[in-house]
Amino acid sequence: MLALDIGTEFVKALIFRTVPGGEKVRGEILGVGKTRQKSGNMQSGAVSDISGVIETSREAIISAQKKSGIKKVKKSIIGIAGELVKGTTTTVHYERSRAESQINISELKTIINRVQLKAYERIKQQISWETGQDDISIKVINAAIVDIRIDGYQVKNPIGFQGKDVSISIFNAYAPTIHLGALNTIADELGIDLISIAAEPYAVARSVDYDDVLDFSAIFIDIGGGTTDIAVVRNGGLEGTKMFAFGGRAFTKKLAQELEISFEEAETLKINYSGGRLGFDVSSRIDEIFENDCNVWLGGVELSLAEFAEHDVLPSKILLCGGGSALPGIKKALASQGWIKNLPFAKTPIVSFLQPKDVVRIFDSTKELTNPQDVTPMGLANLALDISAEEKLMAGILSRVVQNMEE
Structure with missing residues (x-):
């Protein structure tokens, strides 16, 4: 697999493989490539010269391939940054008409859909206000359920629970379609199979393991x-x-x-x-x-x-x-x-x-990743493990709601 961090100054490419490790799959870094961007390729984290970025990215990927001995990369993840990449958590409170009935998948989909519609309108208004353009097109690039509560009680999975008041909080990262289109073009020209374009701050925040630590802030x-x-x-x-x-x-x-x-x-x-x-x-x-x-x-x-x-x-x-x-x-x-x-x-x-050793589930066989500037591409690799793994029930429902919104 390939993690590609297309930054303003450098393109960093990590080639890694998945390694079974009990309940959680781990990633082993096999090759690292780093190439400086040419002047004018990027502007404030966004691509401004597609052909220039393709050339720089190709150099970084070839360097990583040579070091790893891997000729063909199966899947890849690319990071996206820039001022118009927005991430926010939206909460919807839902009052159930029949508190004694158990929550089922159909009802849960309805609630999640309400959260996503509310989040989409909120972000669209914010980007329109910042850019002065009412018709700017945006897409969800990352979504994750942050918190679920039934009558104030926190649960991981609400299926089968009873209760009157349900609140669900979902984090969404959005990016303008024009930025995503540029990255898709770059991926196509490089001949890489994209599994995800990810908001880089989302990848960095997910790089530290706090899933089961409710008081981590x-x-x-x-x-x-x-x-x-x-x-x-x-x-x-x-x-x-x-x-x-x-x-x-x-x-x-x-x-x-x-x-x-x-x-x-x-x-x-x-x-x-x-x-x-x-x-x-x-x-x-x-x-x-x-x-x-x-x-x-x-x-x-x-x-x-x-x-x-x-x-x-x-x-x-x-x-x-x-x-x-x-x-x-x-x-x-x-x-x-x-x-x-x-x-x-x-x-x-x-x-x-944050140091490379702090990134969960990713270990560096090359010993080349040694300081905080290497955390972002490692965070992308960690996120790719989650995306490529068998999806959990809640994440699966959220993913399908997002897909339906885009159709």
């Missing part, structure tokens, strides 16, 4: 080249995702501008700075150059999290990943006290990094 922040992706998990359920167009490339441009050097030279300097390979004087100078941009980036995080803070306190665990997270000023900005006062955190947040 965290904020995931993935800082890529063109965008910052945020996912909020509260009490074991994915509440929503946000993205804004500010990533590592903005810092590189600022460095190039201030020091009057080329973008390529600035990128190399930034990487050495992030890796602690520069002298004290040079590092201090770059600290000063980046200080304002770090504050601007932090403002974007604050605005994004404010929308999750309207009804409940925010999780106090912040998990960072992505190439941009290596910048020293990022963690320093998140650890500052000023912005925290404006948001309802239960306690001072603890900031840490």
